[in-house]
Amino acid sequence: LREPQRQISYVVALAWVLFALALYGFQLIELVGELG
C-alpha cells in the first residue's frame, strides 16, 4: 500500500481495536459482577 493508504488503514485498525475494547468493557463489567 502507498503511504497515505497505510496511514488510513493504521488509523482505522486502531479505531476498530479501541472500539472493540470499549464494547468488551460492557461485557467485563457484567462478568466481574457475575464471578464476584
Add this chain to the structure above:
Amino acid sequence: VALAAVTVVAWFGLGSLLLAALKSGDTRLDALNRIGAGAIAFALLTFGAGWAGVLHPIVYLAVFASAAAVGVALGVPFLKRARFPRIRTWRRWQLAVLALLGVYVALAVLSTCAPISSPDALLYHAADPALFENAGRIVEVPWNSSSYEPFTVEILVLDGFFLWDAVQGAFAPLLLALVALAAVIGFAERLAGRSAALLAGAIFFAQPFMLWESTSVFIEPGLACAVALSAWNLARFVRYSERNALELAGLFAGGAAGMKYLGLIAVLAIASVGVIVAWQRLNVRAALAFSLPAVAVALPWYVKNAVLTGNPFYPHIFGGLNAYASAELDRAMKSFGHGHGLQDFVLLPVRLLADAEPFDGGEFVSPIFLAFAPVAFLAARDRRTVAAVWAGGLLYVTAWFATTQQARFLVPLMPALAVLAAVGALGLAQRGRLGRVVTAGAVGVSLVVGLGASIIYAAQFAPVTVGAESREAFLRQKVSLYDGIEWLNRNLDPDDKVATTAWALLYLDVPYTTFGTMGDLLPPEAGAMATRSFVRSHGVSHVAVLAGDSERLRQVGYLDARLVARVRVKSIRSRTRGDIAFHQEMLIWAVRRGE
C-alpha cells in the same frame, strides 16, 4: 495423566502405520498428522468393532499396547531429529506467554481429573460410551436425538473407559484440544515466526472458554483439531503443490464431518477457502484427492444413521422425530442468541463483544479474536489469502447464525481466527508507538481477565482432584438430581429398569431408559395407551420424575404403580458459582410388571 500421554503415543503409532505413504514435507505437521489420523483410526476401529458386537477391553488393550509400542519405536527417532527451541534467547513477553500456556495446560489437567460433572457429558457424551462399554457393543440410543450425531470423539471417550474409567475417557477431548493448540502454534510459526506462533497459541487456548470446552467432554475441541490440521495441510498444498497435503486436508475435513454434523459446515468452509485460493489449479484430480479421503472417513457415521433411521442426517434435514421431539429440538436450537433477523446478523460482532451471554457462555470467549483478526488485513502481505479465510469464516458464521447460535459451535473457527488475530496484533504493534501500546494493553488485559476467570473455574475441581473432597460430596454439589440417582442405585436391582427424566445418566448404575430428550420416545402429551405401551415395551419397573413435572405425573397415573420414595433433590444452574436452580422432590414409583 500418564495414560493420556501413552494414548497420544498410541495415536501416533497407529497414525504412522496408516500414513506411511502420506508423509508431509513439514516434520512438525507430519507428527501432528500421524497423531490426528491415529485418533480417527482408533475411533473408526472401535466403531466397527462396536457394531460387530466384539467390543472387549482385552482386545482394545492389545491394539492399544501394540500401537503404543509402534509409537515409541517410531517416535524416538522423530524426537531425536526434532530441533527444540532455545528459550534462553526468547524475549520476556514470549516467556510470559509460554508460561501462561503452561498454566492453562495445568488448569486443564486439574479440571479433567475431577469426576465428570458437565450436564451434556452426563446425558450422552460420556453416558453413551458407558452404555456401550456395559453392553459390549454399540447400541442405538433412541431417547436422545443427539446420539445420532457422528460420534468420533465419544468413541475416543469409550476407548478411555476401556483403558481405565470415565475420567480417562474425558481426557480424549483435552488431548484433541492440545493437538489443535500444537497445530495453531506450528502453523502460525511457519507463517509468521515465533512471536505470532506464541500469540496465536495463547489467543486460541489461554481463554476461559477453551478451558471449559476442553475439560467438559465436549466435541468441539476435536472439531478444532481436525479443522486446524486440514487447514495447515491445505496451506501446504497451496504453497508447495504437495498432492499428499491435499489428500491429508481431505482426510481431516472428513474427520471433522465424522465428529458432529457441525463438521459438515466446517468442511464446506474449508473447501470454499481452498477453491478461492487455489482455483487456478482446480481440476477433477485435485477435487477427488480432497473429497475421496473426506468421504471415506466420514461416511460410516452417515451410513449407520441411514440404516437405523432411513435418514443419514437424522434428525436434521429429512426429519424423522415425532412432532413433540421435533418441536423441542427446534426450540432448543433457536433458544440461543439475540435473534435471527438481518439486523441481528449485522449486530453480531457488537453483541459477541459486549453482550455474549445469550450465546451460552459466549461471555467467556476471548475478545482478542474479534478485536484483532480483522486487523490482519492491515498486517498480512497476502491480503487475498486473508480475504479467502474471512470468506470461509463468514460462510461458517452465516450457517451458525441460521441454525443454532451457541458460542461453543464457533470453536472450529478459532484456530484460523487465532492465527489471523496474532498476525493482526503483531502488525499493529509494529506500526507505531500508539499501535504497540494499544495492542499490548488490549492483549494483556484480555489474557489477565481470562486467567482470572479460568482460575475461578478450575478452583472448583481442585479439592476433589487432590483428594481433599470425596467424590460423592463433589457429585452431590455439582450434579443435578444426584441424590435421586444415588437412591435409585442403592435401592434398585440389576434386573429392574427405571424410566426417568434426570440428565445425570452417567452415574445411574441400574438399567434405564428416559422419556426422551429431544428424542423419539414418549411425548408428554401421550395418553394412557401410549404410556402403557412404552412401559411394557421397554420393560420399565420404576419411574423417577420430579414432583413438578405434571405431564409425566399424569402419565404415571395411567399405570398400576405405587409411590415408593420421595427424595429431596436439587438442580444445579451453575457449577462454578454454586447456583441452585431449584429444590424439588423426585418421586419414585414401582410399576407392576406386566403393566
